[in-house]
Amino acid sequence: MTTAMEDPSNAVHLWRSTPWAWMRPDETESTAIRMVLHDVEGAASAALSHASADLFPVVVDGPETTLPDVDDIARHTLAKLDLQPMRLDLNGAHDSTVNLDLRAAGHVAVGRLHIACKGHAVVHVHLSGDAGWCGIHFTGQVANGSTLSVVITDELHHESRVVRCDDWRVGRDATFETGTLSVGGFRRKSDLRHHLDATGGSVRIGLGVHGQESRHDDHHIEIHHHAGHTNSSLVANVACGGRSRSVGTGRLVIDAGADGTDAGQVFRNLLLSQGARADAIPELEVLADDVSAAHGAASASIDEGQLHYLMSRGLDNDEAAGMIVEGFLADAFRPLAAADARRALRDRLTVHLDCARIT
Amino acid sequence: MAGGLLDVQGLHATVEETEILRGVDLSIKSGEVHAIMGLNGAGKSTLASVIMGHPAYNVTAGSMQYDGQDLADLEVHERARAGLFMSFQYPSSIPGVQVGTFLRKSVAAVRGEAPKAREFRKELQAAMSVLNMDRSFLGRHVNDGFSGGEKKRLEILQMLLLQPRMALLDETDSGLDIDALKAVAQGINSLSEESGVLLITHYNRLLELVVPDVVHVMIDGRIVQSGGPELAQRLEAEGYEWLMPTA
Secondary structure (H helix, E strand, O other): OOOOOOOOOOHHHHOOOOHHHHHHHOOOOOOEOOEEEEEEEHHHHHHEEEOOHHOOOOOOOOOOOOOOOOOHHHHHHHHOOOOEEEEEEEEEEOOOOOEEEEEEOOOOEEEEEEEEEEEEEEEEEEEEEEOOOOEEEEEEEEEOOOHHHHHHEEEEEOOEEEEEEEEEEEOOOOOEEEEEOOOOOOEEEEEEEEEEOOOOEEEEEEEEEEEEEOEEEEEEEEEEEEOOOOOOEEEEEEEEEOOOOOEEEEEEEOOOOOOOOOEEEEEEEEOOOOOOOEEEEEEEOOOOOEEEEEEEEEEEEEEEHHHHHHHOOOOHHHHHHHHOOOHHHHHHHHHOOOOHHHHHHHHHHHHHHHOOOOO | OOOEEEEEEEEEEEEEEEEEEEEEEEEEEEOOOEEEEEEEOOHHHHHHHHOOOOOOOOEEEEEEEEEOOOOOHHHHHHHHHHHHHOOOOOOOOEEEEEHHHHHHHHHHHHOOOOOOOHHHHHHHHHHHHHHOHHHHHHHHEOOOOOOOHHHHHHHHHHHHHHHEEEEEEEOOOOOOOOHHHHHHHHHHHHHOOOOOOEOOOOHHHHHHOOOOOEEEEEOOOOOEEEEOHHHHHHHHHHHHHOOOOOO
């Protein structure tokens, strides 16, 4: 069996909008997600190899005797299903880029990847395939003084169900930035956790989500400031059309003593049809005294003024709306410092929208 | 009056049930530059917006003919493709959309085909040099974080690239310093001699650089006086008091 524990109830915050019953895999047999490393550019040294299970926060070892926390049920399930965790070791110089293709096939496809970064590197992860259910768990450690940019473009088959878990740890004076373009899959739950462990650490997160037809996309993003003089920013731009639904929850935790923290998160929803629905719930838990923490959320339909402006320049209604949506989603990635990362996300977005239905 | 490139007759328009235009008559021929002046709230910007087809306004009476076509039959983008252009007083910002991308798509839409990359680059360079604009503009997002002057320059840059047959310029001179005003005026003057221009302005200073053939005064939703460039000078000297209806 996948797990001995009962499904979390709807009262559990993490699973309130997207019950685990919707997301758990139907089968216990799984296929490993195929990971191929290619196009290592610049001065990066990159090696993909098997990883030990203890690089992941939930370890399944022998017969199950204790039940995991309900918040970790997805991690637990992935740990039980995945027998071949991988690790990517990066020793990068400035401007080095690594491309990693993840291909998910079969009824249930599972992969876990740990990324360890020393130096400076951009990793472009392209997730694709037609798996009926896809579970992926990223963990990572950004070493002291290092900078890691991770771009994730997800173009799984439109009928796939997707569970993604992330656990990133950021060291002293290190920077982790990540951009995710979520356009694939029929139903998705992402539980992304980031930990700033030491002074001077920085996390920047950009998320662009495009909902079409009846797509359901739920992103839960946590940022934990364990040390003072750390900073974080989260920008989540969600455009929903058709009868799609998006849920975005942001949990920002600033530990006691983490003074000098500067953190902000903003969720913006663009509703493209009457049937679309988007909820954004930013949350703060501030236990330190001297911090700057801001959060905001807004939902709106396409601005008539913008539409008229673009139409007055010759674009028809659909072209104008498409340009506004593209700009809106791309704008989520503006905080990312790595130009390569922004460009990769932008290019993928343009290709996606060329074939997508906007409203 | 009829027979111009743009003919407006007896135009009435409302916004949220408030009547703003109360019977505007205006005819602009190819190659003519007209200026409309007037107090705040007179309806000048509304007139330009209504001609361009802004959805917030309802035309309740009258007609607008452009190049023999009834504008009521044309969607906003069709008006643009037919050669109408409006420079906005407060152009919208479009975050995430780079100026270069926007210009290329706009030019492609109006011309009906995508311009060849090399030729477009040359065209762009020439137009930007008229307006003293730096190439870094192209990588910025449309009007996002732009100063007032930068917005106006971008509007005129679009006009130069789109080469409209009829340009409606709504307070394009407001907020510009002297150098920027000269650059914008040079841009307007470099439009084709066949193009019609309607300048909406509060000040004579632009009209010293772009000399109008006809100056109109709009008060309370109507054009109440028309004349040559000397009318603008008189307004500059005496204000609008002498044109106001007596109680």
